[in-house]
Amino acid sequence: MRKGKNMKDKLIIFDTTLRDGEQSPGASMTKEEKVRIARQLERMKVDVIEAGFPAASPGDFDAVSAVAQAVRDSTVCGLARAIENDIRRAGEALQHAKSGRIHTFIATSPIHMEKKLRMAPDQVLAQAVKAVKWAAEYTDNIEFSPEDAGRSDLDFLCRILEAVIDAGARTLNIPDTVGYSMPEQYGALIRNLREKIPNSDRAVFSVHCHNDLGLAVANSLSAVMNGARQVECTINGLGERAGNAALEEIVMAVRTRQDYFPCETGIDATQIVQASRLVSGITGFAVQPNKAIVGVNAFAHESGIHQDGVLKSRETYEIMRAEDVGWSANKLVLGKHSGRNAFRTRLTELGIELGSEEALNAAFARFKDLADKKHEIFDEDIQAIASDEAVVAAPEHYRLLFLRVCSESGEIPLATVKLVEGGVERQGEAEGGGPVDAAFKAIERIAQSGAELQLYSVNNITSGTDAQGEVTVRLQKEGRIVNGQGADTDIVVASAKAYIGALNRLMGGPEKLNPQL
Numbered sequence: 001m002r003k004g005k006n007m008k009d010k011l012i013i014f015d016t017t018l019r020d021g022e023q024s025p026g027a028s029m030t031k032e033e034k035v036r037i038a039r040q041l042e043r044m045k046v047d048v049i050e051a052g053f054p055a056a057s058p059g060d061f062d063a064v065s066a067v068a069q070a071v072r073d074s075t076v077c078g079l080a081r082a083i084e085n086d087i088r089r090a091g092e093a094l095q096h097a098k099s100g101r102i103h104t105f106i107a108t109s110p111i112h113m114e115k116k117l118r119m120a121p122d123q124v125l126a127q128a129v130k131a132v133k134w135a136a137e138y139t140d141n142i143e144f145s146p147e148d149a150g151r152s153d154l155d156f157l158c159r160i161l162e163a164v165i166d167a168g169a170r171t172l173n174i175p176d177t178v179g180y181s182m183p184e185q186y187g188a189l190i191r192n193l194r195e196k197i198p199n200s201d202r203a204v205f206s207v208h209c210h211n212d213l214g215l216a217v218a219n220s221l222s223a224v225m226n227g228a229r230q231v232e233c234t235i236n237g238l239g240e241r242a243g244n245a246a247l248e249e250i251v252m253a254v255r256t257r258q259d260y261f262p263c264e265t266g267i268d269a270t271q272i273v274q275a276s277r278l279v280s281g282i283t284g285f286a287v288q289p290n291k292a293i294v295g296v297n298a299f300a301h302e303s304g305i306h307q308d309g310v311l312k313s314r315e316t317y318e319i320m321r322a323e324d325v326g327w328s329a330n331k332l333v334l335g336k337h338s339g340r341n342a343f344r345t346r347l348t349e350l351g352i353e354l355g356s357e358e359a360l361n362a363a364f365a366r367f368k369d370l371a372d373k374k375h376e377i378f379d380e381d382i383q384a385i386a387s388d389e390a391v392v393a394a395p396e397h398y399r400l401l402f403l404r405v406c407s408e409s410g411e412i413p414l415a416t417v418k419l420v421e422g423g424v425e426r427q428g429e430a431e432g433g434g435p436v437d438a439a440f441k442a443i444e445r446i447a448q449s450g451a452e453l454q455l456y457s458v459n460n461i462t463s464g465t466d467a468q469g470e471v472t473v474r475l476q477k478e479g480r481i482v483n484g485q486g487a488d489t490d491i492v493v494a495s496a497k498a499y500i501g502a503l504n505r506l507m508g509g510p511e512k513l514n515p516q517l
């Protein structure tokens with residue numbers, strides 16, 4: 001018999017965009033960016049926000065600590081390997097959190113134990129128990145993950161999980177680290193663990209699925225049907241390699257199919273599109289148009305038969321309402337005559353905090369500048385200005401002062417660029433295969449970074465030929481991959497800004513450790 005609505009279990013939503021999501025090459029975020037995303041996740045009523053891996057670098061430590069101080073309504077979590085120093089760093093980074101959690105992990109699959117850790121199973125078990133006890137010196141909100149659980153031996157998993165529950169772990173997260181599992185198999189794994197571990201009723205079972213075979217969401221939902229009550233996921237499915245289960249898909253599947261799932265989330269789904277845009281803007285990872293829930297085409301009906309059906313009765317072809325996940329028609333919000341207060345108010349309504357009066361003034365000046373060039377200003381334009389300002393607020397080695405590109409049919413484009421570097425003005429000039437190519441080469445004449453361009457993509461922020469173009473540039477140098485973004489009504493200027501943004505990122509920020517290497 002199905003339980004009544006009010007008797008449904010709570011499904012805990014654990015967002016790891018700021019940790020596993022950040023492990024995607026090129027998706028590293030500054031402290032300020034992490035705080036902005038964390039605030040949006042809090043607004044969306046995410047239960048647990050995994051803010052990073054404090055032992056990875058001083059920058060990561062500061063970011064987790066800043067998120068812990070900024071967020072009040074969600075639990076903030078820090079990741080730690082099952083190593084004393086990692087756990088102490090996580091405990092310290094979380095000391096000001098209103099509600100903090102330490103998430104510690106160690107690999108349990110034969111291949112990881114033998115080849116990566118070079119430890120025997122009993123040593124791994126003893127280390128896991130020690131790790132949970134170190135964490136217990138800081139908090140009783142402890143999560144333990146047996147990394148690569150999807151390929152681990154069931155009996156060993158039962159032994160190690162029983163031991164960490166006795167040591168104080170209250171959430172047991174079962175990661176399909178390499179995205180190898182099939183939905184039935186993974187659901188059965190969760191059911192078996194719950195049934196076989198004698199003290200399993202003292203912990204919440206959680207799942208963390210990677211998308212290597214495109215099954216992360218299916219596996220997570222199968223686990224939910226078998227008793228998992230926490231799902232680890234990321235906005236837009238960001239994450240290591242092919243990514244993690246997409247938060248928006250998990251939340252909307254559970255919500256849309258309440259007839260099927262025995263649990264419900266506490267998420268405010270109307271904040272989903274805003275969160276998706278924010279993460280995509282900050283990381284530069286564009287959302288594919290046909291992506292479920294947050295793709296621009298997710299609610300668009302092209303075929304005449306579908307359009308006709310929807311006009312007659314929306315339910316003919318729609319199982320969710322676009323507005324329920326935060327889609328709104330492009331709304332004309334501000335214009336040329338709007339003042340600073342109106343601009344500030346709209347930023348607040350959009351959940352954007354620029355952090356300082358200086359940043360607000362700079363963003364307002366850009367808004368006025370844009371309003372001169374562009375007839376109508378939409379929310380998307382304001383968001384682009386705001387994310388540009390947040391990037392500009394990051395340490396800048398180079399600043400664009402001037403750009404001229406001469407381009408005419410039959411002639412080779414020529415770009416002249418002036419940059420400010422450490423207060424000194426520098427000029428570069430170069431020809432290129434096209435205006436953007438010439439601009440990048442002129443910048444390189446000055447910077448001489450030798451970085452390899454890995455990605456160049458342009459998106460129209462709104463429709464129309466006067467729309468701002470949002471450009472993402474990804475550079476790679478000596479194994480480090482960084483993204484830069486720029487927005488402008490002039491696509492070449494947007495491109496130059498994006499290139500310079502990426503160079504600035506390449507110049508700053510110490511190397512950090514990946515927890516899973």
Ligand code: KIV
Binds near residue numbers: 020105148173175177
């Ligand atoms: O994929 C994984 O196994 C992880 C763990 C650290 C939970 O990200």
Ligand code: ZN
Binds near residue numbers: 175177
């Ligand atoms: Zn992971």
